[in-house]
Amino acid sequence: MFDKLTSKFSSAFSSLRSKGRLKSGDIEAIGAEIRAALIESDVALDVVDKFIARIIDRSLEKLEEVNKGINPSQAIFTIVNEELTAILGGNSRRITLAKKPPTVIMLTGLQGAGKTSLAGKLALHLKSAGNTPLLVASDLQRPNAVTQLQVVGASIKVPVFAPEPGNGVGDPVSVAKAGLVFAQEKLYNIVIVDTAGRLGVDQELMNEAIRIRDAVSPDEILFVVDAMVGQDAVRAAEAFQAGVGFDGVVLTKLDGDARGGAALSILEKTGKPILFASTGEKVEDFDLFYPDRMASRILGLGDIQTLAEQAKRSMDSATTSRLEEKFIKGEDFTLTDFLAQLEAMKNMGSMSKMLAMLPGAGAIKKQIENFDDNELVRTQAIVQSMTPIERNDPKVLNGSRRARIAKGSGRQVSEVNNLVDRFSAAQKMMKQMRSGKGMPAGMGLPAGMARMGMPAGMGMPAGMGLPAPSPGRTAPKKKSKSGNPAKRAAEES
Amino acid sequence: MALFSKIFAKFRGGAIAPADWEEFESLLIEADLGAHLTGEIIEISKELARGRSSESGDIEGALLHALREKLSPASRSIPRADERTTSIMIVGVNGTGKTTSVAKLMQYFKSQGASVVVAAADTFRAAAIDQIQTWGDRIGVPVIVGKTEGDPASVAFDGIKRAIGDHADIFIIDTAGRLHTKSGLMDELGKIRRVVEKVSPIDEVLLVVDATTGQNGIAQAKLFAESVAVTGLILTKMDGSAKGGVALAIEATTGIPVKFIGSGEGAGDLQLFEPELYLKGLISE
Numbered sequence: 001m002f003d004k005l006t007s008k009f010s011s012a013f014s015s016l017r018s019k020g021r022l023k024s025g026d027i028e029a030i031g032a033e034i035r036a037a038l039i040e041s042d043v044a045l046d047v048v049d050k051f052i053a054r055i056i057d058r059s060l061e062k063l064e065e066v067n068k069g070i071n072p073s074q075a076i077f078t079i080v081n082e083e084l085t086a087i088l089g090g091n092s093r094r095i096t097l098a099k100k101p102p103t104v105i106m107l108t109g110l111q112g113a114g115k116t117s118l119a120g121k122l123a124l125h126l127k128s129a130g131n132t133p134l135l136v137a138s139d140l141q142r143p144n145a146v147t148q149l150q151v152v153g154a155s156i157k158v159p160v161f162a163p164e165p166g167n168g169v170g171d172p173v174s175v176a177k178a179g180l181v182f183a184q185e186k187l188y189n190i191v192i193v194d195t196a197g198r199l200g201v202d203q204e205l206m207n208e209a210i211r212i213r214d215a216v217s218p219d220e221i222l223f224v225v226d227a228m229v230g231q232d233a234v235r236a237a238e239a240f241q242a243g244v245g246f247d248g249v250v251l252t253k254l255d256g257d258a259r260g261g262a263a264l265s266i267l268e269k270t271g272k273p274i275l276f277a278s279t280g281e282k283v284e285d286f287d288l289f290y291p292d293r294m295a296s297r298i299l300g301l302g303d304i305q306t307l308a309e310q311a312k313r314s315m316d317s318a319t320t321s322r323l324e325e326k327f328i329k330g331e332d333f334t335l336t337d338f339l340a341q342l343e344a345m346k347n348m349g350s351m352s353k354m355l356a357m358l359p360g361a362g363a364i365k366k367q368i369e370n371f372d373d374n375e376l377v378r379t380q381a382i383v384q385s386m387t388p389i390e391r392n393d394p395k396v397l398n399g400s401r402r403a404r405i406a407k408g409s410g411r412q413v414s415e416v417n418n419l420v421d422r423f424s425a426a427q428k429m430m431k432q433m434r435s436g437k438g439m440p441a442g443m444g445l446p447a448g449m450a451r452m453g454m455p456a457g458m459g460m461p462a463g464m465g466l467p468a469p470s471p472g473r474t475a476p477k478k479k480s481k482s483g484n485p486a487k488r489a490a491e492e493s
Numbered sequence: 494m495a496l497f498s499k500i501f502a503k504f505r506g507g508a509i510a511p512a513d514w515e516e517f518e519s520l521l522i523e524a525d526l527g528a529h530l531t532g533e534i535i536e537i538s539k540e541l542a543r544g545r546s547s548e549s550g551d552i553e554g555a556l557l558h559a560l561r562e563k564l565s566p567a568s569r570s571i572p573r574a575d576e577r578t579t580s581i582m583i584v585g586v587n588g589t590g591k592t593t594s595v596a597k598l599m600q601y602f603k604s605q606g607a608s609v610v611v612a613a614a615d616t617f618r619a620a621a622i623d624q625i626q627t628w629g630d631r632i633g634v635p636v637i638v639g640k641t642e643g644d645p646a647s648v649a650f651d652g653i654k655r656a657i658g659d660h661a662d663i664f665i666i667d668t669a670g671r672l673h674t675k676s677g678l679m680d681e682l683g684k685i686r687r688v689v690e691k692v693s694p695i696d697e698v699l700l701v702v703d704a705t706t707g708q709n710g711i712a713q714a715k716l717f718a719e720s721v722a723v724t725g726l727i728l729t730k731m732d733g734s735a736k737g738g739v740a741l742a743i744e745a746t747t748g749i750p751v752k753f754i755g756s757g758e759g760a761g762d763l764q765l766f767e768p769e770l771y772l773k774g775l776i777s778e
Contacts, residue, residue: 036528039522039528040527040528040529040708041708042525042707042708042709044523045519045522045523046519110705110730110733111588111590111730112587112588112589112590112703112730113588114587114588141758142624143623143624143627143628144620144621144623144624144627145620147619147620147623147624148618148619148620148621148624150620151619151620151641152619155619167627199730199732199733199734202733226588226703226705228586228703228706228707228709228710228713229703229705229706229707230525230705230706230707230708230709230710230735230738230739231522231523231524231525231707232525232704232705232733232734232735232736233705233707235734235735236705236733236734239734253586253587253588253672255672255674255675261707262707281587281617
């Protein structure tokens with residue numbers, strides 16, 4: 001996400017960093033570099049020019065003060081970060097629930113932006129916050145949009161109000177109206193109305209959207225927009241604003257390499273904030289949108305906050321406190337605990353998505369993209385093929401035990417060895433952390449995560465087969481490797 | 494918004510200020526040509542202007558010529574195999590209009606008197622199978638389906654078997670939308686291709702690109718081409734306000750030609766790509 005933009009920013013800044021004192025020419029130069037990067041990211045031209053002008057003005061104004069500081073380039077970086085956060089919407093805004101339920105949310109947008117998928121994601125998100133949402137199928141245009149919404153609704157156990165079959169049959173306005181009445185009767189507190197996708201220039205469909213709006217008077221109209229959209233984004237958004245109007249923006253398909261520049265333009269042009277970001281194919285791939293976090297992501301600072309929150313959400317509190325207790329008491333971290341962590345990680349969703357949130361993730365982008373989520377399953381299979389005794393004390397794992405585990409999990413003995421090696425390295429590291437020796441170089445993550453309220457040991461070093469250069473793979477390899485498993489086990493213990 | 498015609502008038506008048514060039518640049522960028530291609534076109538135009546500013550030359554024609562040079566030289570036709578079924582695979586990112594394009598292709602080939610079989614290998618998106626089946630029923634084309642969440646390659650395999658059994662002229666595979674950055678999903682496309690090619694070769698792989706797409710379209714084309722050797726593009730949603738300038742940028746960088754233009758929601762809304770019309774559209778208002 002925004003990766004290209006991120007790498008352009010970092011190259012622009014590294015040239016700035018090499019300079020001690022900054023001259024106004026340096027500021028202009030970095031301004032030009034950022035400008036080119038933003039244009040290639042589909043940010044609307046006039047938005048770019050205003051943004052660059054602000055950065056240059058502010059930097060020049062502070063130039064004297066900046067040069068007195070220890071790190072002038074850092075000060076400029078801060079200015080860019082602040083402006084970027086501001087352009088991304090400043091403070092984040094959330095869905096406001098109506099005083100008198102149900103809260104009505106209406107989804108609009110261009111065709112193919114991902115409204116129907118998003119309706120499901122939004123419903124699930126609101127449901128897990130304790131609401132009782134109802135989905136209303138008012139997209140009667142696209143073939144089988146109604147069926148799609150029904151399937152999505154069934155998968156997340158959210159009821160779908162769909163009295164009309166769709167495919168051009170039925171009146172979307174009366175469906176929306178009836179849906180609202182249905183929700184009032186059955187006491188659903190949120191109604192999400194999915195409407196037909198339309199092109200900005202299609203007046204007929206725009207009028208239909210206006211009629212739906214007037215029939216249900218939504219509390220929030222959300223404009224759903226594809227992160228990959230180009231310069232037309234502004235035109236489309238303006239057409240929608242002039243037509244049906246909207247209160248907030250939802251960005252979809254942010255998991256690709258789209259730089260999402262057009263989305264920034266919409267915000268600047270319409271003044272409407274981005275409320276949510278959708279980042280994957282699964283219903284849970286949905287996040288609140290945080291302008292400050294997105295800004296640090298663009299600038300390559302990572303997004304530890306989101307990662308920590310996701311971790312917290314997926315690990316039940318019992319497991320967390322048990323692990324924390326163990327950590328504090330100085331008990332050894334065992335494979336049983338590791339298994340619990342693996343479970344939690346699987347609940348957190350795609351590994352590659354999480355890894356992408358780490359600071360400096362851009363540098364190992366290729367590895368992250370190629371991360372095989374099945375690696376988790378394989379690792380889990382290996383641990384599950386161990387007896388409780390083995391899990392709690394991996395030292396007992398001799399050659400024949402390892403051979404049995406390999407057979408039981410359907411993996412190679414070498415993979416079992418590899419896992420055990422990496423696990424003991426991780427165990428050692430945990431001990432070091434506890435004794436306050438800190439992290440080995442380059443292992444900033446778990447420490448950072450602990451600070452963010454991550455459960456102790458939630459880090460990924462143990463056996464998480466991220467292709468090199470991952471912390472796991474740098475685990476010290478024993479030099480003497482006997483061909484005889486039994487002998488090797490003896491060497492290792 | 495600035496207008497091309499205004500710029501052209503200034504060119505003809507011979508008085509071109511730096512601000513005019515900037516305006517010209519923003520027009521090209523706003524058509525989604527991208528900063529790189531725009532830069533090239535501006536350079537060419539500046540050269541043209543130097544040569545022509547004295548006379549009231551045909552700057553519009555010269556610009557069209559410059560744009561034309563950027564088009565791919567590859568053939569834009571869909572050649573049909575003589576003695577066997579011609580197989581076409583449809584790929585693209587989510588929401589670009591693949592399934593609708595498949596429906597339009599069904600109609601297109603049917604109206605040419607060809608017999609068509611379709612495999613609904615989008616087993617991922619909820620109700621995608623129903624969507625394509627609805628179209629198949631409307632147009633009168635058999636649609637081979639598998640289970641939702643089933644293996645798309647096996648659906649494609651069943652499809653090609655059926656197409657060969659029926660002696661169908663055209664076999665079309667609708668695949669699930671996927672982001673070009675997901676290498677696992679991209680490998681799946683290669684698998685579909687290999688499995689089908691055990692029975693009969695795939696003649697065309699058409700990448701569906703949304704006309705509203707920005708510079709990301711170039712990355713899409715490059716990565717899809719790496720995975721499945723894309724032979725052509727279908728540029729969809731050309732009935733909106735987007736001019737689809739990214740298609741020219743894609744042609745210029747990858748050499749993959751646009752073969753079809755989709756411009757509406759009806760099954761008949763598919764045209765063969767006409768370069769001249771497209772280029773004129775780019776520099777019209």
